[in-house]
Amino acid sequence: MENIRSEFIKDGFVKIDTLLSIKEVESLQAIYDELLTEKEKTRHLRSDLAGGDGFDSRKIERITQIMRPSTVLPELLKHKAYKVALQWAKDLLGDDMELDFDMMINKAPNTNAETPWHQDAAYWIAMPDKRSASCWIALDEVFEENGCMWFIPKKEKNDILPHKNLPNGGALYCETKADNAESIPLSPGGCTFHDGHTLHFSKGNSTEFQRRALILNFRPKKMIELEREQGVDHTGQRKQRT
Template sequence: MKLLTKQQITFFEEEGYLVIDNLLNESEVTYYSNLYDSFLDNRIDASKYRSDLSGSDDAAKENITQIMVPSKIVPEMLEKVLHIKSLRMAQELMGDDIALDFDMLINKAPNTNTITPWHQDAAYWINMPDKRAASCWVAIDHAYKENGCMWYTPKSHLSEILQHEQTGNKGALKCEGSEENSVCIELSPGSCVFHQGGTLHYSRGNSTNDNRRAIITNFRPKAMISLERSKGVDHTGDRKVKQ
């Protein structure tokens, strides 16, 4: 049974992103919310893969907590609904040879008001002959403008990757972008948005009293994952602009 319609697949191909409502039901959101908090408060030790995506020099406070490859620490995540359904959808969007490359957690802490700068995910990656790739950004909390929901620039994946530079102390990559020609995607808990590797996106800072937690799964062809690994790329190391 197909999870996506032809119209949804065409929209993703043409616009570079696709919103999916209710990927997770209420009880599933509760499971992931509790698991997420275990990572954030260090009941699950993810220190090896944890960093502040904002590049801040303040070691006492994380503005944008990023935890790479959480499923390496909690392998049962791979057998749960979020990974299973997002993989099936990614295969419908891009082909049966698509597989999970990596996953991550990104949280914007309350009242940190730190943007995630405009960027294209492909700027983080090595140059590959098959450029099919997509991320599935799943909201664990209500994501809206004030707490840092995602903004996407339609059709930006159809152009070349822009010039990027790094922010702060090994912080996120950034490039030129604007809200004026972009769309704001507000999501309820358990809903998600897929976007292509070349799709330009960013988010405002979190100016609210609540967290803005998201789980991201990233997909590409199995052959390209093998190529990455042969070159030592497993998405756990320092961020570098692709060569």
């Protein structure tokens, strides 16, 4: 465990080959697919990271993002994924780590829309304790052609770069050199952890199948309380906050 923790602290990300069993993945897939089809119940939490109006029935959501899905289906919080990922977050960054928010990101088949290079911390308010860990759980076989994660190993000091929005309400993105970027293929039930300052990216999905991912974001309990005091619940507009 200490080697994994050291790798996470040094590089800003780490790969865990098996977080969940296939049965546990299958139970998550069923819940996930239910939420994907529940456009009315998730309307206030749902958007297309590729930009554009994801609610037009004539259009396809290329990169569906659903923030805080457990507020729509609270049973998600009882799934083993949340318990196991939390323990990993505590092992990586300390016993005061707690779940801040969850998120679903699905790349639809044959859409080929990239998630551009960005740092998650660009979305967040400035906090005195910057520890964070985002657990990106693969619910499908993920590889370069359908949108696996790519990371740039962290430098000693990773400042938050200037970010802009993609057109029509799309994701934040930044300009960066990606010469030393590493792609991280995963099997269903595998995951990565990365911190908020780590630059990451994923290619579009050029295959005939979905690329489903559940993301669980952890930070110190006191920092979550600070966010909530300032009205931040991770359901609002995407913009650079820092």
